[in-house]
Amino acid sequence: MKEIDVPPKLNPEVLSFGEIPKCAYNRTLRQEIEQGRLDAEAAIALLEVMHYIRAFETMIFELKSGKFVPVEGFEYIGATHLSVGQEGVAAGALCALRGDDYITSTHRGHGHSIAKGCFAMREMDVPTLNRFLDRPENSGGERGALYREALHVHLYKTAAELFGKEDGYCRGRGGSMHIADFNVGHLGANAIVGGSSAMAVGAAVGAQKLGTEKVTLCLVGDGASNNGIFHEACNFAAQDQFENGCPVIFLIENNQYGMTGQSVGEVTGVDYLARRGAGYNEQMMHAEVLDGMNPLSVWDGIGRGAELCRQGKGPVLFEALTYRYFGHSLSDKRTTYRTADEEESWKNVDSIKQFSEQLIATGVLTQEGVDAMERRCTEEVEQAGREAALSADPIIEQITEGLLSDTVCDKVPAEFANVTTLKEPRQIRRDKDGKIMYRHAVAEAITEEMLRDRRVIFYGEDVADYGGAFQATVGLLEVFGRDRVFNAPISEACIVGTAAGAAMVGMRPVCEIMYIDFMPMTMDQTGNQLAKNRFMFGGKALLPVVVRTTIGGGKGYAGQHSQSLEAVLTMFPGLKVVAPSTAYDVKGLLKSSIRDNDPVIFIEHQNLYTEKDVVPEEEYLIPLGEARIRREGKDVTIVSYSKMMDVALEAAEQLSAEHGIEAEVIDPRTLIPLDVGAIVKSVQKTGRVALVCQAPETGCFAEHISYQIQLNAFSSLKAPVKIVAAYDIPPPMSQVLEKENLPTPPKVVKAALEVCGRL
Ligand SMILES: Cc1ncc(C[n+]2csc(CCOP(=O)(O)OP(=O)(O)O)c2C)c(N)n1
Numbered sequence: 001m002k003e004i005d006v007p008p009k010l011n012p013e014v015l016s017f018g019e020i021p022k023c024a025y026n027r028t029l030r031q032e033i034e035q036g037r038l039d040a041e042a043a044i045a046l047l048e049v050m051h052y053i054r055a056f057e058t059m060i061f062e063l064k065s066g067k068f069v070p071v072e073g074f075e076y077i078g079a080t081h082l083s084v085g086q087e088g089v090a091a092g093a094l095c096a097l098r099g100d101d102y103i104t105s106t107h108r109g110h111g112h113s114i115a116k117g118c119f120a121m122r123e124m125d126v127p128t129l130n131r132f133l134d135r136p137e138n139s140g141g142e143r144g145a146l147y148r149e150a151l152h153v154h155l156y157k158t159a160a161e162l163f164g165k166e167d168g169y170c171r172g173r174g175g176s177m178h179i180a181d182f183n184v185g186h187l188g189a190n191a192i193v194g195g196s197s198a199m200a201v202g203a204a205v206g207a208q209k210l211g212t213e214k215v216t217l218c219l220v221g222d223g224a225s226n227n228g229i230f231h232e233a234c235n236f237a238a239q240d241q242f243e244n245g246c247p248v249i250f251l252i253e254n255n256q257y258g259m260t261g262q263s264v265g266e267v268t269g270v271d272y273l274a275r276r277g278a279g280y281n282e283q284m285m286h287a288e289v290l291d292g293m294n295p296l297s298v299w300d301g302i303g304r305g306a307e308l309c310r311q312g313k314g315p316v317l318f319e320a321l322t323y324r325y326f327g328h329s330l331s332d333k334r335t336t337y338r339t340a341d342e343e344e345s346w347k348n349v350d351s352i353k354q355f356s357e358q359l360i361a362t363g364v365l366t367q368e369g370v371d372a373m374e375r376r377c378t379e380e381v382e383q384a385g386r387e388a389a390l391s392a393d394p395i396i397e398q399i400t401e402g403l404l405s406d407t408v409c410d411k412v413p414a415e416f417a418n419v420t421t422l423k424e425p426r427q428i429r430r431d432k433d434g435k436i437m438y439r440h441a442v443a444e445a446i447t448e449e450m451l452r453d454r455r456v457i458f459y460g461e462d463v464a465d466y467g468g469a470f471q472a473t474v475g476l477l478e479v480f481g482r483d484r485v486f487n488a489p490i491s492e493a494c495i496v497g498t499a500a501g502a503a504m505v506g507m508r509p510v511c512e513i514m515y516i517d518f519m520p521m522t523m524d525q526t527g528n529q530l531a532k533n534r535f536m537f538g539g540k541a542l543l544p545v546v547v548r549t550t551i552g553g554g555k556g557y558a559g560q561h562s563q564s565l566e567a568v569l570t571m572f573p574g575l576k577v578v579a580p581s582t583a584y585d586v587k588g589l590l591k592s593s594i595r596d597n598d599p600v601i602f603i604e605h606q607n608l609y610t611e612k613d614v615v616p617e618e619e620y621l622i623p624l625g626e627a628r629i630r631r632e633g634k635d636v637t638i639v640s641y642s643k644m645m646d647v648a649l650e651a652a653e654q655l656s657a658e659h660g661i662e663a664e665v666i667d668p669r670t671l672i673p674l675d676v677g678a679i680v681k682s683v684q685k686t687g688r689v690a691l692v693c694q695a696p697e698t699g700c701f702a703e704h705i706s707y708q709i710q711l712n713a714f715s716s717l718k719a720p721v722k723i724v725a726a727y728d729i730p731p732p733m734s735q736v737l738e739k740e741n742l743p744t745p746p747k748v749v750k751a752a753l754e755v756c757g758r759l
């Protein structure tokens with residue numbers, strides 16, 4: 001399916017870049033109104049949103065200083081990253097988007113969240129407003145009154161989230177830095193700076209593949225834009241293979257500082273961050289610098305950016321110049337790194353002040369009207385704060401609620417079941433015993449699921465034309481085309497992050513990380529985002545993502561290509577972790593993983609890819625969390641998984657043949673959820689246990705199994721549990737050292753004899 005040749009283009013040439021406009025917007029509010037680009041009502045709403053934001057942030061400041069006491073004894077303990085000074089960016093940007101467009105936000109995101117909700121509500125009709133207000137859609141009512149009521153509830157839910165209350169947007173699980181509201185396309189604030197960039201790209205790609213016109217606005221700070229994931233995300237979004245462009249707008253909210261480190265002259269080498277657009281595609285991502293102190297400049301820019309995205313010309317990059325009046329947080333007095341003169345110069349161009357003047361000059365509002373609006377917004381926000389402070393805490397017994405959906409997609413909606421293919425999928429031929437290889441079971445499972453549901457897409461490094469480093473996905477591209485099977489840049493973090501973002505807007509991505517050794521590159525996206533987004537956002541997000549990856553070992557690939565890092569992945573609540581040992585299990589478990597509505601890390605083993613097993617051609621599913629007894633026995637329980645299952649089974653045969661010991665061999669198949677019941681049942685029968693895994697002993701998953709056995713079957717144990725694992729060293733290259741490092745049947749036999757008291 002090779003489409004584009006890459007011949008040597010070695011002719012001398014000078015590569016040039018185009019121009020990046022800076023603060024080019026030069027229209028007035030009067031002109032915008034006269035030309036019909038913005039109506040007076042919208043202009044008033046824009047000012048109102050800026051006032052809501054400033055009033056909200058001021059309330060947090062006064063909660064901390066003790067000036068505002070919503071309820072006697074109330075203590076605000078959450079984050080205090082206030083955005084006073086930056087209102088023009090949040091309000092201007094969100095005013096330019098459609099209510100159902102998506103945003104991702106930052107740790108300084110109260111303003112984004114308030115603005116997103118307010119502007120989305122302006123577009124809501126009576127039934128939608130009623131739904132937002134938790135009433136039957138057909139309850140009726142006067143639209144204006146419902147809208148004002150909805151605004152109040154929006155402020156209340158925002159405050160309640162910051163106060164950690166059950167009525168908060170995320171049921172008090174996310175708070176200030178992780179607020180999200182999926183009803184209005186707010187996909188979440190992020191306390192990992194830059195952490196949302198890849199998710200925004202994934203959401204944009206996903207929304208496009210679902211056939212919507214939705215645009216995703218990715219808000220990031222100037223400091224965050226130096227983080228690797230931001231650059232990975234820009235590159236990912238700019239890939240030529242996205243035929244219709246990626247409908248994402250990156251908006252760098254440049255308030256001049258990270259925490260305290262300043263962009264200009266210190267932590268970057270460019271005067272304007274928008275210059276970086278030139279590094280990602282020939283359109284320079286349509287980069288522009290906007291005047292972030294003028295909401296109209298931001299509104300105009302984001303509006304044009306959104307239009308470009310909807311025309312298939314994304315991605316787009318904007319930098320909005322702005323300033324935060326407070327410190328990084330309220331514990332930062334900001335005197336060590338800023339001058340009073342500098343602060344004053346920005347306050348002189350304050351966005352609320354400037355825009356109010358324009359509204360007055362245009363005759364849309366009077367000075368009294370502006371003042372009254374400010375007072376009303378403060379009162380409304382404080383009233384919402386008082387109600388939120390009085391509202392109920394989350395219920396302690398429900399502490400784990402929202403972590404996993406524990407649901408599956410058992411019926412594909414008709415609109416997604418109409419899959420078209422470029423050619424008939426290859427039938428994987430069984431041998432005379434009905435067997436196929438483990439790697440073929442992978443391909444068969446993905447093919448079946450992609451045929452079933454067009455929301456399933458598959459991408460990763462080298463997976464398309466080449467079929468993956470281990471040839472597990474050969475042929476998928478020819479069947480499903482590049483729209484659904486594509487190569488990703490070598491950006492592991494971005495691969496996982498985009499999958500999370502795409503899933504949050506309704507796709508069901510399967511992605512591949514070639515070696516589990518590369519999973520640490522993804523750790524933020526896997527552990528902080530994919531794993532947490534459901535819980536942190538109040539149990540509202542569904543994250544049906546499968547990250548396929550592989551363990552190696554035994555091939556002389558040494559420290560960075562032979563590790564067994566599965567235990568690391570079990571340490572992030574919110575992820576399911578599967579590690580099949582046979583082709584039969586691969587097919588059933590991978591299909592279940594793809595249908596699962598929670599994120600699954602699916603760990604294959606490179607040394608099993610060519611092993612064969614009987615695999616039915618017809619469809620079957622294996623539920624996650626059900627162990628399989630691979631060999632029955634009464635004397636000792638051996639628990640293992642993945643490739644080490646072969647070692648365990650061979651040891652069991654030796655124990656039987658040479659020592660008359662009958663081992664029961666159990667393969668949990670999924671590590672999370674772990675079938676503790678099956679293991680305990682076996683231990684209650686045998687009283688003796690040897691656990692086998694190829695990870696270094698300290699912190700390996702077998703330690704967790706051992707703990708579960710002690711917890712649940714201590715009285716049945718006749719001897720301490722033994723673990724056969726690798727040495728506490730990185731995998732060595734030398735053949736003799738690597739062999740010594742890994743569990744072998746004789747080592748397992750020895751451990752079993754020890755626990756049986758025979759050594
Ligand atoms: C990955 C990561 N590194 C460091 C931090 C600590 N931290 C929190 S906010 C911040 C500054 C971020 O600067 P910027 O992106 O410009 O956003 P701003 O605070 O200015 O809005 C830092 C360093 C973090 N939260 N995440």
Ligand SMILES: [Mg+2]
Nearest residue numbers: 221222257258
């Ligand atoms: Mg900043």
